[in-house]
Amino acid sequence: MDPDIKRKLFVAAERAANTLIRTVGPLFIALAVMLIGMAVFVYFTVVFPQFYTWDEDYIWTKFWYYVGLVFSIYIVVCIAFHYYMAVRTKPGGVLTGSTAPTSSEAEDPSIQDLFLELEEYQEFPKTCKKCHLPKPERAHHCSICKRCVLRFDHHCPWISNCVGYFNHRYFVLFMSYLVFGCFYFVAVGWQPFLRSVDLADDYDEWEVWVPKPYMALSYLLAFAIGIALGGMCSWHYYLIITAQTTVEFYNNQYAKKSAKQKGEVFINPYNLGALNNLREFFNVGRNHPVYTIFLPIPVPPAGNGKFWEKNVNHYSAVNRTGYSEDDDSS
Numbered sequence: 001m002d003p004d005i006k007r008k009l010f011v012a013a014e015r016a017a018n019t020l021i022r023t024v025g026p027l028f029i030a031l032a033v034m035l036i037g038m039a040v041f042v043y044f045t046v047v048f049p050q051f052y053t054w055d056e057d058y059i060w061t062k063f064w065y066y067v068g069l070v071f072s073i074y075i076v077v078c079i080a081f082h083y084y085m086a087v088r089t090k091p092g093g094v095l096t097g098s099t100a101p102t103s104s105e106a107e108d109p110s111i112q113d114l115f116l117e118l119e120e121y122q123e124f125p126k127t128c129k130k131c132h133l134p135k136p137e138r139a140h141h142c143s144i145c146k147r148c149v150l151r152f153d154h155h156c157p158w159i160s161n162c163v164g165y166f167n168h169r170y171f172v173l174f175m176s177y178l179v180f181g182c183f184y185f186v187a188v189g190w191q192p193f194l195r196s197v198d199l200a201d202d203y204d205e206w207e208v209w210v211p212k213p214y215m216a217l218s219y220l221l222a223f224a225i226g227i228a229l230g231g232m233c234s235w236h237y238y239l240i241i242t243a244q245t246t247v248e249f250y251n252n253q254y255a256k257k258s259a260k261q262k263g264e265v266f267i268n269p270y271n272l273g274a275l276n277n278l279r280e281f282f283n284v285g286r287n288h289p290v291y292t293i294f295l296p297i298p299v300p301p302a303g304n305g306k307f308w309e310k311n312v313n314h315y316s317a318v319n320r321t322g323y324s325e326d327d328d329s330s
Contacts (some may be wrong), residue, residue: 035080052064183222196216
């Protein structure tokens, strides 16, 4: 087949896939809400009453009942809040509320202002090859949303949104609380699960009005999501403590190989140390207390997502290797 025809077919297939992902995004959100809602419903109607028993004769049972109730509601609220914020928060574009500009927008004052702003920090501001806008460091173009996103990590169909500078924190905390909630469900719900699949000694005793299949399905769903999402969540924490995004990780892997072939060492310019990277990502320490990580409240990231502090070893490393991690195609 003619290489030009193959390229055109590949581009057409890529565009079709991107359109499909963008179109079905709301369906993924609805499915996620439905599955999480079902698990929460089964937990409070089946698991919770059997694990946190109420006994009028013992005050400690009442105490742990209320502790468990408050704790369970807290986890559900944290999951719901951070998921809502991950979905509704714009990840951040190079221009507020902008899309790929047309030729008539080329002289838009806001674009000119951005060029001037970038020139204060970069000798030659980069321009995206696809949307033709100024491209700040760590920004990348999302082919699904058709725009450049600040500190772009990836496009997630489960939130029908890009994971970027302004919503990455909410996305990671949503995963964290959901993984914890799944494993908590598995830990306290194993006895009702065994009864629901007729494996317990008292399998004939099912006094709950919720059908057994709902309990079994919710338990298996919590276990599967906990394992799968736990791996993804761990991956994101690795990226956080090493000051990388998913896109940057693959770019950095290529840079490391190139530097190794030259007998040099690649240094990630944004890596300020594991603890500082965590503080910067969650924006705690200087601007917000650490305990805000455990509260369902909005906490914006520090800065504007266009300029980044670099480690002291970066500048000499760039001079030796001549490589910057922004030297990739849009």
